[in-house]
Amino acid sequence: MGITERKERQRAELREHILQVARDMVMKEGFDALSMRKLAEAVEYAPATLYLHFENRDAIARELCVRGFQELFAALEPAARVVEPVERLSRMTEAYLGFGLKQPETYRLIFMEDARLSEALFQDAKQGAGPQSFGVLVRVFEDLEAAGRTPEGTAPARLAEVFWAGLHGIVSLKLTCSGFQGAPAEVLGQTLVTSLVRPAPPPAKPARRSR
Amino acid sequence: MGITERKERQRAELREHILQVARDMVMKEGFDALSMRKLAEAVEYAPATLYLHFENRDAIARELCVRGFQELFAALEPAARVVEPVERLSRMTEAYLGFGLKQPETYRLIFMEDARLSEALFQDAKQGAGPQSFGVLVRVFEDLEAAGRTPEGTAPARLAEVFWAGLHGIVSLKLTCSGFQGAPAEVLGQTLVTSLVRPAPPPAKPARRSR
DNA sequence: CCGTTCTGTGAACACCGTTCATTTATTGCT
DNA sequence: AGCAATAAATGAACGGTGTTCACAGAACGG
Incomplete structure (x- = not known):
């Protein structure tokens, strides 16, 4: 039947x-x-x-919010696959900014409307889409730390959070403060990357047969 | 009469x-x-x-927006007086975050509602409240550059913009993504400061009567 | 005192989200 | 087949919103 x-x-x-x-x-x-x-x-x-x-209009909004977030996450995924951490961070930056600027209304819905909308993303401490994708970002900084390219004494998780805030700030200022004409988002993104990543230290373990 | x-x-x-x-x-x-x-x-x-x-509801919103911005600017003013640029940046960070978190609805109104609201702030390229207060931030990075404490080859204006984006990102994520529990805003702010400010170079011109 | 100008308003219009009794359609059973 | 039960869909209403406009009232200048 x-x-x-x-x-x-x-x-x-x-x-x-x-x-x-x-x-x-x-x-x-x-x-x-x-x-x-x-x-x-x-x-x-x-x-x-x-x-x-x-249930009501908010329920639709919530659903659209988590779906939008999944789209954002999917847009980041290719960049997250890159092995070299600096390049990875750079590519993820590009992808994040690109998503935010090309889908402004979706981005607004996810992160700039009501606080209750995004609650669903972070309700599970470890599981949900939110922590999972934040984890991807933390991993970049862990790898950067392992390569000795982060400011000393700062936990990767905190660097990741500041970095995310920076990305979000760039996108949302472009979306809301359209009157303020600054540098293009990509330029700001790269500035953010080079600001949070220390210059490569001189190779202690040389890559191949040097020295 | x-x-x-x-x-x-x-x-x-x-x-x-x-x-x-x-x-x-x-x-x-x-x-x-x-x-x-x-x-x-x-x-x-x-x-x-x-x-x-x-004229309509939006006109009231616009007016509240520019007034809110002036309040924010006023809240930053004492910190902006500090002479030593690193300390100044740190104090301004503290003031900015404090304002955003203590007056969330005002902050939302200024920077997170409609793009048309904040247009009034930046319509005049040099004059209005927006460019004026952004100028204060640029000046910090000019002073930092003069002290050799910025990443080389990056214009102060661009560093200022990234820094502002960082601050805004920290505040607005706290306001909208309340579900995501990261480090306190002040901690993130200080991380942002130390990330954008290079360590002090060894004194070439010593402070007093050395050499 | 009269006419004009400014201030204020009630009622209406066209929307909005949401609810609920009611109707309509579909299904399972005899 | 027809009938009872269940599910799907809806029309109409309630209370709310921003906004407009013809009208009333007060304050003023002559």
Whole structure:
């Protein structure tokens, strides 16, 4: 009897469809322009029907928030694969800034709207998407520390946090303070990288047959 | 005939009163909770009366935004007086973070709501409150450069911008990503300072009567 | 005292999120 | 097949929002 199964699937599909349309609306006109009534109109249902699939507007926002965060994480993933830590940090910087500037409304939704939205990302201390991706960043600084390229006496986790704050600051100032025309985000990003990474020490263990 | 004069003054006073009450509401319940109707109720006028003094809600928001920015600038001023540049930067960091965390709703209004709000701050390239206070920050890095304590080959203005982004990132992540529990803002601030400031070079021109 | 100008307002418009009784469609069972 | 039960969908309403505008009232200049 695959009938309840089919109904469940259809229900899930509709839910997915609603989220997809909502995402489009947010990306096109911003989160504030996402109204339950217009969303209902767009998916061709009555407004009340949306409440059969989501508790309220905030529930939709939360879902879009965690999905947006996953997109951000995915955008970082290729850069995170790079072995050499300085290059990795540089590439991750590029990817982060690129995502934030190319998908401003998504970025706003994730990190700049309501504090309650991003709570879901960090509720599990170790598990959730938030800590997991922050871990990737911490690992860069651990590798940098191992290579002797971090300021001494500062824990990698703290450096990672400052670095993240720097990235977020660059993106969000570009998004909100559009009036302030400073250097391009990429330039600022590279400045941030070179500021947090110490110059390479003279090779104690030479790479190959030197000295 | 001081009659039109008095009327003007009363008009200005009412306008001021409205802004004051609006500011209180924002600081207490956040910008989203500021409604024209509740504001009208609070100042004991009909909603329509507000539109005799402000074009619309956004106009009030803009005004609160620039005033909030001036408060922030004022909070930074004592620290900006410090002569020694490293100490100055450290004190300014402390002041900036303190303001952002103690007046979260004001800070949100200035830098995290609508991009159109902060436009007023940076519309004049050299004059307005925005460029002026950014200039204070640039000066710190100019002084640091003169003392040979900045990374070489990076313009002070760019370092200042990265530094500001860092501060803003720290504050706004604390405000929006409350779920993420990292190090205290002050610690991150000091890490940011020590990351952007190079260690003191050995004294070429010794302080007094040596050599 | 009258006419004008400024101040203030009530009522309306068009939205918004959300709820709930009611209708409609679908399913399982006899 | 028809009927009861369950699920899906909705129309209408409630209370809220920003904003406009024709109108009333007060204050003023002559």
